[in-house]
Amino acid sequence: MHKLFILCCLSFFITSVQAQKSAEDQLGTWYMYNGSHKLSEKFSLKTMAHFRYYELASEFQQEIYRLGLNYAFNPKTNVTLGTSYATGDLAYDTSSANLYEFRFYEDLNLKSLWGKFTAKHRIRFEQRFIHKNINIDQFQNWIRYDLNVSYPLSKTWSVYVFNEIFLNLNRNKRFVQNWTGTGFIHTLNKNIKLRMGYFQIKTPNVVLKRLQLGIILNTDFSKKQYKNGTNFHK
Numbered sequence: 604m605h606k607l608f609i610l611c612c613l614s615f616f617i618t619s620v621q622a623q624k625s626a627e628d629q630l631g632t633w634y635m636y637n638g639s640h641k642l643s644e645k646f647s648l649k650t651m652a653h654f655r656y657y658e659l660a661s662e663f664q665q666e667i668y669r670l671g672l673n674y675a676f677n678p679k680t681n682v683t684l685g686t687s688y689a690t691g692d693l694a695y696d697t698s699s700a701n702l703y704e705f706r707f708y709e710d711l712n713l714k715s716l717w718g719k720f721t722a723k724h725r726i727r728f729e730q731r732f733i734h735k736n737i738n739i740d741q742f743q744n745w746i747r748y749d750l751n752v753s754y755p756l757s758k759t760w761s762v763y764v765f766n767e768i769f770l771n772l773n774r775n776k777r778f779v780q781n782w783t784g785t786g787f788i789h790t791l792n793k794n795i796k797l798r799m800g801y802f803q804i805k806t807p808n809v810v811l812k813r814l815q816l817g818i819i820l821n822t823d824f825s826k827k828q829y830k831n832g833t834n835f836h837k
Contacts, residue, residue, distance in 0.1 A: 640820075
């Protein structure tokens with residue numbers, strides 16, 4: 604009887620510890636690829652792939668792919684029209700029906716210089732077609748505003764801080780999320796940069812902590828290199 608009592612207490616303790624495990628207790632990680640590929644003086648192709656986890660490299664949360672066509676009015680103002688596809692797991696550490704989203708998005712990007720600081724503003728409109736819990740389909744309009752401020756530490760290193768707010772226009776309580784974070788960008792060469800950062804996702808119910816580990820690829824296809832060494836613009 605004494606051994607049975609101890610066994611029951613241990614079982615209760617283990618069950619309680621497991622029940623207390625939540626997504627808020629974990630340091631999740633986002634593995635990110637972002638690309639900008641110049642097609643001409645005015646047009647470029649934007650590409651993105653993110654793989655997001657509740658933990659360091661396990662407990663899948665979301666993967667998202669994005670493709671957009673960008674038009675630059677001038678060095679400080681440009682717009683992007685694009686589409687994206689995302690899948691996500693709605694719950695941490697338990698089985699759940701996956702979330703599938705197909706989106707259209709429109710970006711207005713503005714750039715300004717504050718001394719040595721570079722400020723980038725992005726206003727994004729999204730039309731989200733959402734399928735979740737097997738038989739639920741929804742259409743939602745979202746608007747997002749992102750402010751990213753960076754400062755050069757050297758020729759190859761810079762530091763950045765950012766804040767992005769998300770609003771769902773189809774809800775009475777429109778606030779959905781707020782992302783706030785900071786990090787470093789290291790320039791390997793004119794085409795490749797590495798990004799390392801930390802940020803928090805704040806929702807009306809939870810606060811999630813995330814690492815960002817990413818690669819940024821910039822390429823230029825606006826010029827053709829010929830054997831005679833002459834460049835011709837498309």
